[in-house]
Amino acid sequence: QKEVEQNSGPLSVPEGAIASLNCTYSDRGSQSFFWYRQYSGKSPELIMSIYSNGDKEDGRFTAQLNKASQYVSLLIRDSQPSDSATYLCAVKGLTGGGNKLTFGTGTQLKVEL
């Protein structure tokens, strides 16, 4: 089992719809969770962080965390073509003295006109 799992996609949504990206993790002691957006050929850009159970909203983005289910998700409302990218889930757990982020392999999102 991978430490951080994401569906590779592509996930296709129409413009204006809600895109839902999911991530599960195996380290039950994980404490910090992050979503990065990565455009093709570019480096990852941090867009959301979440540390406690529940929802955290920032503009069109909402991160949701359920530690009991070891599940974190990212919702993108009113999806735009510019949201088309690969979204990486990252988890900071207890391995490596708690200093390492473990990344999923990413979900490719395509927002269609």
Place this chain on the structure above:
Amino acid sequence: DVKVTQSSRYLVKRTGEKVFLECVQDMDHENMFWYRQDPGLGLRLIYFSYDVKMKEKGDIPEGYSVSREKKERFSLILESASTNQTSMYLCASRYAGTSGRWSYNEQFFGPGTRLTVL
């Protein structure tokens, strides 16, 4: 805004050459990281550094070494480049404070260096 810069965007080297990749951050971060990213394998941690002159092996340190002589600079060294080290190399810096939008633990990436070893 956090700024992490890398010395080159694209680099082409020959097998056996010694390769230096440099990363500089301007936010006084203690922690810095080197990753490589390959299709289907995702981001893999090569080395990280807690502070000046301190380093820890990541998941794939073989064939690499690092140097951190100054807080703002973290160098990745390929002692003898091989074709299987052709990859995108990403440096990252960890934010260790609370200011504005971002809080403790957030990690920021540089633009990346695409290295090709022939």
